Amino acid sequence: MSRRRQLAALVRKDLRLELRTRETIVAMVLFAIVMMAILQFGFGTRDDDLTRFVGGLMWVTLAFTAVLGVGRSYVAEREQRVLDGLLVSPVPRVVMLGAKAIAIFLYMTAVEVIVIPLVGVFFVQGPYWDAIGWIAIAALLANACIALSGTLFSGLALFTRARDLILPVLFLPALVPVVIAAAGATHAVAGGPHDMSEWRGYCLFLLAYAILFSLVSVATYDAVFDD
């Protein structure tokens, strides 16, 4: 049995479900926009330049948006009671992890296609658009971190009764280093001269975090589903 074929089938299934229901991505985008509006009003008017806070504002918004998306990652399996069908099939648990992580990565990327430009509109008065490529690279690395850690924690929370409470309690602390690094990388390039050495350092940290969580996930995911 080809793991690649299994992985592709599971990712295709998640994308088909999302295309048909349009529940997760739409909710994530709306949530992120509302949160940015709240932050904008919370900080004051557009006259105040929020450029120096832009990294934090963007990544706090995206972190909470990620909690929303990750929390919905097993909703179809849970509500439609399909999980046993997947678990009784000969799919390695790590392939299930990989498929969910890819789906979350794609959802986050879709949200950021809208959110990252909007951040420039909401919060930045200085130069921003020339930095968007560097911000996007940092965002892709952060998405890998979010997807890998989020999949692991949503799998852990899946078998608990208070899963909707447990997931944010587990997941948000794990996101703190990601928010710090992604916000730092964004701050390094947005709104003024680019500090590429600072940006590079934060991106390397995100890469290391993603590798670490992929190793932890591979080592533990069988136990999450089989015990």
Next chain:
Amino acid sequence: MISARGLVHAYGERRAVDGVDLQVDAGERLAIAGPNGAGKSTLLRMLATLLRPRAGHLTVLGADVADDPRRARAGLGYLAHDPLVYLDLTARQNLELYGDLYGIPDRDGRIDDLLDHVDLLARAEDPVRAFSRGMAQRLALARMLLHRPRLLLLDEPHASLDARATALLDSELGAARDDGRAAVIVTHEVERVADVADRLVVLRAGRVVLDEPTAGMDARAVRRRYEEAAA
């Protein structure tokens, strides 16, 4: 096909399955019956590799499920209370998904054959959400048979099937016996056991209290033996 020795599973302090020994050979159809809470579904979930035994040793299709559950899973067909299909995907998309998970060659041809077999070919492109309960269970039957499993595990299969699906299932169980596949059927409908199984196992409080062939028994005789054992 199945060899279980001293299987135990507990929910907290309560032992749902308490030292069960079970042997199922090729071509054999075993019915497991018992009162509510006897441990039937828990035992079936262990045989399906969905629950790990707390103690004991279990071999399914030649694979030790503690060491190599995936090898066992590749040859299992599992029919549960729920159809185990996505309601927002079409019947065909659901079978394509499972076809890829099981690595079926000639997936599309096999899906067409099975959809035709369960009388759903005309509704193949409809989302399962639009199906009646009976249609969804027929799709579940197709899902279970898709990868030509050598061992069928069925949890109360007749409880939610319509007449068409019941006839299909019974004919499939007959075919399983004829071509050397095995089946384990958890059931409350003891009267059906004589028709669909060659052996009856009765569980009570997680233990096997009866294990005997049904050959020569009619529905009333099976009911009488069950009631004697389960009392």
